[in-house]
Amino acid sequence: xxxxxxxSRLKPFLDRAADQxxxxxxxxxRSARLRALDAYREPVRxxxxxxxxxxxxxxxxxxxxxxxxxxxxxxxxxxxxxIQSMNDVDDLGDLDAQLLTQELxxxxxxxxxxxxxxxxxxS
Amino acid sequence: xxxxxxxxIALVAAVLAIGSAVARDRGDLKTPxxxxxxxxREQQRALQPVAPExxxxxxxxxxxxxxxxxxxxxMQPIQKERxxxxxxxxxxxxxxxxxxxxxxxxxxxxxxxEKQHELRERWIQQHGGEDVGAPRSxxxxxxxxxxxPPR
Numbered sequence: 001x002x003x004x005x006x007x008s009r010l011k012p013f014l015d016r017a018a019d020q021x022x023x024x025x026x027x028x029x030r031s032a033r034l035r036a037l038d039a040y041r042e043p044v045r046x047x048x049x050x051x052x053x054x055x056x057x058x059x060x061x062x063x064x065x066x067x068x069x070x071x072x073x074x075x076x077x078x079x080x081x082x083i084q085s086m087n088d089v090d091d092l093g094d095l096d097a098q099l100l101t102q103e104l105x106x107x108x109x110x111x112x113x114x115x116x117x118x119x120x121x122x123s
Numbered sequence: 124x125x126x127x128x129x130x131x132i133a134l135v136a137a138v139l140a141i142g143s144a145v146a147r148d149r150g151d152l153k154t155p156x157x158x159x160x161x162x163x164r165e166q167q168r169a170l171q172p173v174a175p176e177x178x179x180x181x182x183x184x185x186x187x188x189x190x191x192x193x194x195x196x197x198m199q200p201i202q203k204e205r206x207x208x209x210x211x212x213x214x215x216x217x218x219x220x221x222x223x224x225x226x227x228x229x230x231x232x233x234x235x236x237e238k239q240h241e242l243r244e245r246w247i248q249q250h251g252g253e254d255v256g257a258p259r260s261x262x263x264x265x266x267x268x269x270x271x272p273p274r
């Protein structure tokens with residue numbers, strides 16, 4: 001039995017039961033429905049990747065490992081910045097070494113003519 | 124909560140990025156000097172041309188020269204010759220001149236090899252085929268170490 005067949009079989013029972021619902025109960029049901037509609041939110045995407053129902057996203061309880069994973073991007077970022085700052089002097093040293101040992105003297109690179117030729121070559 | 128954490132991560136990333144840039148510039152000024160006798164012997168050999176001025180150089184410049192000198196043992200003989208010949212002039216440049224030279228050099232490296240060759244040849248021809256390895260008179264003969272650093 002598929003969903004539609006099930007619904008059509010169930011409907012008469014629900015209709016009959018609905019007729020028997022008193023006014024107080026009907027009002028309660030109506031207000032409960034409105035509250036449910038108010039609380040409804042479009043699903044959100046966790047970190048823009050995984051779709052999660054909005055309610056779930058607000059009430060979800062993260063385990064220790066999950067919490068650690070959530071902080072992983074910050075830890076990775078901090079590590080990258082630390083490594084980058086350590087390599088900074090080495091990179092500059094490498095660049096300076098290359099600049100000092102290639103064919104042209106450093107003077108050439110502050111020469112206005114050379115800089116203007118270079119600018120034209122790039123454009 | 125997930126959205127709040129994502130926002131927090133973005134905020135921390137932005138703060139760290141700005142902070143590291145500021146810290147790097149401040150770090151330049153705070154880099155401690157390295158006395159000549161503490162420079163490794165192999166680097167001392169490479170840095171010999173600037174030895175008389177070494178102790179008057181700011182820490183950040185000493186560190187960068189030491190960084191360049193670390194490559195010295197791997198250099199070809201002609202590169203070593205150029206390094207030694209140009210080092211004194213390089214150290215005598217102002218921080219702004221060195222930064223400009225690095226930028227231009229990096230710009231040159233982005234060009235295709237044949238274009239790089241063409242520009243080099245053009246500059247050498249214009250400067251009368253003089254010995255491009257030898258130091259040339261330009262700018263201050265005595266380095267101005269009082270100027271502001273960055274890069």
